[in-house]
Structures are given as structure tokens and as C-alpha cells.
Amino acid sequence: MTHVIVIGAGVIGISAALALQARGLSVTVLDREGPAAGASAGNAGAFAFTDILPLASPGLLRKAPRWLMDPLGPLSVPPRYALRIAPWMFRFWRACAPARVARSTVAQTLLMDLSRAELEPFLDATGTRDMLRKDGSLQVYESHAELQASLPGWQARADHGVEFRHLDAEEMAQIQPGLSPRFTHGTFTPNWYSIADPRLYVLALADRFRAQGGVIEQARITALTADADRVTVTAQGRNWQGDHAVLAAGAHSKGLARSLGDRIPLETERGYNTTLPPDAFDLRLQIIFGGHGFVVSSLSTGIRVGGAVELGGLNLPPNFRRAEAMLDKAKTFLPGLNTQGGKQWMGFRPSLPDTLPAIGPSRASNRIIYAFGHGHLGLTQSAGTARLVADLVTGAPSVIDPQYFSPQRF
Template sequence: MTSSPSAQPDVAVIGAGVIGLSIALALQARGLSVTVLDREGPAAGASAGNAGAFAFTDILPLASPGILKKAPRWLLDPLGPLSVPPRYALEITPWMLRFWRACQPDRVEAATAAQTALMDLSKAELEPFLEATGTLGMLRKEGNLQVYESQAELDASQPGWAARARHGIEFRHMNAAEMAAIQPGLSQRFTHGTFTPGWFSIADPKDYVLALAERFRAGGGVIERASVSALKPDAAGVAIETEGGSRRAGHVVVAAGAFSHRIAQTLGERIPLETERGYNTTLPAGAFDLRTQITFGGHGFVVTRLSSGVRVGGAVELGGLSLPPNFKRSESMLAKAKQFLPGLQTEGGQQWMGFRPSLPDSLPAIGPARASRHVTYAFGHGHLGLTQSAGTARLVADLVSGRPSAIDPTPFSPQRF
């Protein structure tokens, strides 16, 4: 079936980022008519400006005992890896309390197990999805190099690597000479590293999402620019209120990233979604001879080779949706990158800030709304939206079409809070 702007589709997906479009394509492949609604259009948000990584080995939740040890020091640095703008501190306090509770060891263990299951599913689904959508040629398998400035820093990372080892993730620790063989040009301050060969990336995240949009349209799908203000479900489906009037769909999937909780509120649900404001600078393609993605974990950012250039970005600023960008964060990361990669050419860069939707236990919300079986949520992936896009699409397609779930969906229930 195909849909048109005037027809009622089987499913309306709210959100044209990598999560929403992956879901739309998965539903379309099940024979459903699908319309995608987005306030700005495809790849307008975090899906365009992310680091381009399929970080399947990143199974450890941000909410963890380790972050509790680092957070006080980081929070004192307004340009550090984790910050909260003073103007936003009071508003985010309830979320931070939930985050602190999620750092308890038993909760971290459960979240790690759930994250691993979703990562395994996402990795298994990725290449078939790329093949089906004609985007397999964009996939890169260049690994990731996590670097450390001392033996003590490497030792402090060992619990995380032990958890990865228990889940069968391949990695190897390296000295400076071994790192240089993989990635020449690192500063001598980095004495140790860990290379993860199973770390994939995409040639350019924006190009990838735009290609998904074109594939969706080619299959008869419709993408409309519309800002959704409310959902009103009934026995037959869902009325979708927008600034241009009301429309209907048999089912609605809410995949609107950092704005999703506002839509959920119109159904009487208060899901504690917050915004990790991510910053980066994309330098011209010849800025550095980058051969693998490099993670400067102690400083909270990565450097990635994309077809569009060299991207320096990361860190977490918990600052909501309304405060103006603080591009001093981008400048700080770029200055550090120049120190860490002395040959990096930092001229001609383009700065960016985007909203990454984050839930306090670091797991996404994937599942039906409490208010109606005709509404499914799929948001809150934090910095793992691209990574978990194919797995999330599979889970949502199974939910909407009534098939058994590929993995246990319970840990991702939107009602778990």
C-alpha cells in the first residue's frame, strides 16, 4: 500500500531522524502505508550532526558508579565532558536524582544486560537493513581507538573492559608504539590505548539519513513538514493535531527525539526525557590523516573521519531545549584536539549543536503508550540513536504488526519510570 497527504495511512511516524525513518522503512517493508511527519524535515536534528558511529561495543550505561566518581570534577568545569548550565540546574534536578538512582550497581547490571541485547539485535539487523535500503556502500569498518594518558587511567577503565569481555566483545590493549601503527600522529602524552575492531561507522550520517528518506519516498512513503501539537487516540486510531489542522492514522509511532516527551504529555504521560546537547566542529576532509575513530574518554569527545570532513565532537551538556548554544564548548574540544593530534589543521571548521534525547537509566523508551494501543514510543536513545536504529526499527515493526518481539522489550518499557 502507498499513502498520499490526503489519505489516512496505516501508520504515521512522528520524526524524520535516523530512528523515525528506519522505523518507517521497516513498517513499509511489512506492507503498511506510512506517512512521516517532522517539524523540520529529514536529518534536521541530531541525526545530521552525530559522530557517525555504530558503537555496538558501547554497552555500558552513562548512569554508572564510574560516572559518579568523575561527575563532581567534571561539573565544576563549564567546558568539561559533563556540564549543567547554572540557569538549568533547578529544572533538571528531578532528572538528576533519577540518574543517580540508576547508578546503583544492581540497576547498572540490569541496564547493561538490556543494552547488550539491543546492541546485539541492532548489529544483526544493520547490514541486512543497509542492503535492503541501498546504503551498504556507506558502511565503514575501521574500528575505534580509546586512548589513555597513564597506566592509572587504563587501570581505572578495566571494569568496563571486563564487562565487555563477558559479553564477547573483542578488544586489545596497546602501548604507544602499537597505537602509532594503527593511528600515527598521536601526542606522546597518550601512553596506552585500547583498540576495538568491531566498531563500525557510516560515511556521513546526514547523507545516510537523507538516503533513507529518498528510499522511503521511492517506496511510496510520504514525508510532510508538520509540527505535532497533540495526539488524540480513539477506538479506531489516532487524531494527530498539527498547526495545519487535524489528520488521522491507524497507528502513530512517536520518534521525535528530544521533543518526544512533549507529545507524550498530551496523552497524560510524564516520561523523564532530558536533552544531552552535543557540540562538534567539522573540519575539511584533509585536516588530518585519520585512520580510525579516536575516543579521548578522559576529555569526553571523539574525532571521526567522515566523507564530509573530520568531525571533532562529543561531551554532554544537560541544558534542555531552550537555552542558546554555548559554542565555547566546540572551541574547547577543538583546542584540545589540536594538542592531542599536533598535525590537525583546525582552520575552516563548521560548528554545530544538536539535541540528543536522554533518559536517566541510559535506555531508550520503546513500547506502547499507556493511553492507547494505537500509539508506540521509540525515543530516548541518547548518543546511540544511529547505533540502535536498525534494532529499534525491528522492535517497533514487530510491535505494530503484532509479531513476537525479537528480544525481551520489558527493560525498554516507557512505563518503567
Template sequence: MSVVVIGAGVIGLSAALAAQARGMQVTVIDRIGPAAGASAGNAGAFAFTDILPLASPGILRKAPKWLLDPLGPLSVPPAYALQIAPWMYRFWRACAPGAVAASTAAQTALMDLSKAELEPFLAATGTRSMLEKRGNLQVYEGEAEMRAALPGWAARAAHGIAFQHMNATEMAALQPGLAPRFTHGTFTPGWYSIADPKLYTTALAERFRANGGTILQADVVALQHDSDGVSVICAGADPIRAGQVVLAAGAFSHLIARSLGERIPLETERGYNTTLPADAFDLRCQLTFGGHGFVISRLSTGLRVGGAVELGGLKLPPNYKRADAMLQKAKAFLPGLKPEGGVQWMGFRPSLPDSLPAIGRARATARVVYAFGHGHLGLTQSVGTARLVADLLTGQAAAINLAPFNPQRF
């Protein structure tokens, strides 16, 4: 059976390879090409320990302070505030304790599946050598900030996630060069990373082609279905017919889903980063500055300083002052960091209000499978999502309960 996957990011290409492995004939369509969006510029982490949803009471407590700083960890540009208000209301509702518990359980199931599937997938695609296992160190400015994080660590412990709380001396042994303001930390060894997310996604594209797959560059604007299949409507080109379609177009997915009569509340967490030369600092593991909303990662291509959330949609111009602000903080937090020679980037993270992706069939037709809305966790959950998409395409029982990820849950 022929399958068209819309989107050549890490989710789409992973799903395409998983479908190929089930014996399906697959074509991938992307408006720009492989690794053109968030799959190119993310922090490169397989954050399997990051089971707590962004929508949580803790974020609600921090949000008022953060929103007062236009360059802080969370911002909503005034020009976009009215448009995003309905999404923010749904986000607020998702922060209720019962909703957070349900989201955490669902997130954990997808994380466990993704971790279990990762290394076999890497081996099958010839990318195993790109995997790094350096872990992640979350740092805190004082005992009060550390204590405030303990409920989250208790939730992780309940799900069997290993971690170690550290004092300043222990942190210095693990990662020399931290500023004295960071007095406490927590190290999670089960936090993996990829050598470079763009190179990894490009390698997946090359393996997909080597397996006989085709990647087309076209702007998909709509889907039309009938009893025999699905027509993929592209701007300025003839329709492409398929037996089934996987919609994995990241932050643009909801626009295509509207052609099937669905209005899915997808928003864009605009993320910023600066990639410095590899010798900018001797980074031993990924560092997370949770109180400031950004991370520092070592990639094979340099040192990446990035993160934060700007809820600004797809059309507003980038505000690279946000990248500058994170880099200045990084210099203060790591006094030995050399901030020169960096390359800035902004990308769109597709996000749903409850911090869970949409994985499941379209309401209008079972021939269309949705796989989008992973927020910060697209790379992390890519292989698990690919397994679930392949199960749906082939009519097999899903590896985990898909009800929490139902695209129609809103």
C-alpha cells in the first residue's frame, strides 16, 4: 500500500522509515526539504527523563514573573496576545492537578516506548554512532529553588527514573566552571543526546532514499479523501494520490488538517539559540538552567545555547534579542565561556495546550494519520511516535494506549 508522509523533519522521516520497515511504499513531501525546521536547530537531546508536562502548576506560578520580562523564559508578543488567548485558556485548564497527573502518565508511556525503540532504530538506520550518553545536570540557585523542584523529582522517582542530587562540590567534579551562584543540582544519567540533530535528520533522509523512498519538495495545502484513497493537494502541482497519508508537518500541520474539517489548537513555541564554536567551553554534560528556561548542549558541530518559549505564531519576525539575552546569561553562569563567533537560529516548536502530541487518525477518514504537536520533545519522542504511526498504518494494536494522544481530544 502506498503511503505519503507530509513533513521531512525528524518525526516524518522516522515514521517514513518505520513504514518502509513494514513493507510499505513511501513518499515524503516537504515544503522545503529534510531537516529544514525545528529538527535542524533543536538542542539535540533525547530527554527521556523529562516526563513532566509544560502545562503544570509550577509554570503557572512562574508565568506572571516571566511574562513581565520580554526577553525572559516565557513571552507573548503583544501583537499576538489576542490571537493566542483561546490556546492559553486551554493551557490553563491543562494545569489542573488531575490533568497534569494524566498528562504525566501518558508522557511517561511515550517516553518509555521511545527509549526502548531508540537504539534498535539507530542500528537499523546506520546512525548508532551518533548517540551520546553524557547525561544532564539541572542547576539551582540556592536551596529554596532546589526544594521547589523536589515534587517533580518525586514524580520521576515514582516512574523509576534515576537521578542524583548534588551539592556544589559534587557538581564541580562533574562539570567544572559553574558560577558560585549555583549551589545545588540534580544529575540524570538517562538523558541522551545526538551528535547533531540536523546531521542526524539528514542521515535519516539518506537512509530512506537508499531504501527506495522518494522525497519531493512541494507545498501541501490540502487533503481530499474518497473511498479509494487520499489526494494530497500541492500548490502549483498535480495532486498526489496515496492509500494512506501521515500528517507530520510540525507547526504547519493544523493548517493542512483544516482541509479535513478539523480545527486542532496547535500553537508555535518559537525557540531561539546560538551555536558557538566547539572550543567555546569545556562542557562535560548538557546543562539545564530551569529557572531561566534554557540549556547548553555540546554537539559535534559546536556548543548550542538555547531554549525559552515565545508564543508568537508563524508570521511575526524573529526577535533575536532573545538569543542574545540567553547568551549573556550563559556567559555569566559559565564565566569561562567564550561567547564570540556564534550563529543564531529561530525555529517553530509545534505545541498543543496539554503538552501531549496528536497521534491518531483524522476524524474525517481513517486513511489519514496525524503525528504532530510534540513541543520541545520532537526528537525525544520521534522513534516512539514512528512505531505508533506504523502500527496505525498496518492496523496493528498500538504499542501503548493512544487515547491521551487522540487528535480530537480538544
């Protein structure tokens, strides 16, 4: 039986492992900490299929200078990391050119459509459908001018058939009571899905994988090599051998890819959040405070306030003042929010400068498949990525042009 080693037990790695199992393959998953220990544990829980516009865009470039002036704002670069991040920022700037944005939008749309199509069959196959929610989302604006500035993006979604409705303050209050009157307009997206709790979801997937004969082991990978017949994965003096390997280690993928000859400009967005008790607020759907770079989500385990981007790598100590700043804003924006009893978190989002993931074979060998760099959209794109990975490993025709996500595109 063909044996595949998946490196990474987050939502991408575990989803890919299950998709490979479904094709009749034997699969072992290796992870430095275990299932759902990284970014998959602390995300906002949304399947943001309507987010077809790449983060790398002229709109973000216009906001970035103002945001960067605030060290606790939606986008920050710690001074100690500024020189190191400069080449990535230059690539990001280049990716914001209109022609590149247009191509990235096509790619993002294709992956979003595939992920949406694959999600519910995947949930059914893994026994996790009861964790899916379809409550919608509300993007809020502080002025008519801010709403107007958002309209080109909404038109792009409308052209793709995304359903939404612009609201005034009274209409917003009917959907979500308790918003501050500073928010005068909003956009309601009814077909916005979420998961009850992202960590519990990935743990449930891991349980299903094991129940079907899969193996998950904790290991810190030190080397990944391939020859004509097999792949060898080395960690702490121990070797695992397989017919194929999938590198889905999120922000920790860069070094292993580089050792295989792929200089992929993967960077780390450090995301922060605070999860409050479930009764902290009567939250009826996800609220997106786009002008401030964070969201408030209702999970089965609590109310999560999080988001923003800190481009600070893997090694700097966390700056939890960022989480506190978002929580203070949330209290202002939702005056009835009880901010007591929260639990803070910081995690690493793996991000590429064109805000598209790397999904495809390594330069070193077609036996090694990359699946990382999903940024804020790992949960959203997990089922679609799992399908693409399973097709690549088994040699099935790809349902999306693989060049869009080629790891060699850089």
C-alpha cells in the first residue's frame, strides 16, 4: 500500500491526511506539538468563502501607512524585525499591481469555490457536520464614505454571485443589537459559514483519522530528502520512510522547503486574540470591524476578539498589548461586552506576499508536495487544499490550473 507522510497536524495537514486516506492510502502525520497546537487552534472560526479578493491589493496599500503609525494597530512591524521583513514587503508591494491583483483574484476565487464545494461532503465523511454554522457575517462602517470606499470590492463579489445586503444603522440593529451608534452602515453576508470551535474541529478530525487507521506522532523534523523511490523524513535521530510526503507545517515550513532547494518567501504573521466566556455578549453572527483590522466571533467555547497583523517572525516574544488593544476597542464598539475572564492567545499565520498558498511539488522531487502559506484562510481553504493535495499525490487530474499556486512561482 502507498504510504504518505504528512508533516503538520493543523487543519491543512489533518484535512489532507483524511483526503489521502479516502483514496486508500496509508498515512502517518508528524507534528512538532500535536494536532491543533498552532494557528488552527486560535483562528476566528470562519469559512470566509466570500473573501475572493487577495489581501495584497491597492486598497490595503492605501491604509498601510496610517496603520503602521500605530504600534498596536491593525498592521505593525516590530522595529527589530523591520530589516528582515523588507524583502517580503517589497514583494507584497509588487503583488499589489493591478494586473497581479487580477490574476490573484482569479486564483483565490477558484480555490474558494473548490473549498466551498468540498466542505460539506468532507464534513459528512468525517462526522463533523454538526459543528458547521451558517449564521452570516456583518461588516460595519463608521461613515457613508467608508461604505462607499468598500463598494468596488462588493461589486467584484456581486460579479461572482456572492449574496450580500447593505444596511443602515436601524437594519443592523435588527440583525445584531448592541452595536455602538458610531457604526452608521454595514454589509450583511448571509452565506457566511463558521465552525463551532476551530480547535475542537481539528481535534475531531484527528480522532477520525486515527479511528480509520491513521497514525499521528509528535516529532520535530530536522531533514526531508527524496530519491527516485522514496521519501525520508528525519527527526531527533529517527527516520520515517514513505512513498510521498506532504509539507503542511504552516509557518514552520520555510526551512524544510529551503533545504530542498525552494527559496519560498514565506513569512509569519503573528495573530492575537482574547477568548471571553460565552455569556460575555449576545453575539448572533461574526462582526467584522474592517477599518480596525479585527473581528468578533461567537464560538461554542466563547466570544473571540482577534485579528490584526504583526509581521514579526517566529522568535520574538509575544506582545499581548496588541490583544488588549483589540479588546479595548471591542468594548467601545460593543458597549455591553463583558471583557472579564478572557484568555489571551498568540499564533503564527504562514503568509506569502501575493496572499495565495503554495500548493504543488517541491523542486527536489514530485514525491514531496507543499501545502502551506494560507495566511488568514487556512480553515476556509482546508477542504479545497486537501482535494488538490490528494490529486497531486495520486496523479489525478487537477481541477484547478496548478500554476496559480505553484511553489516555484516566486
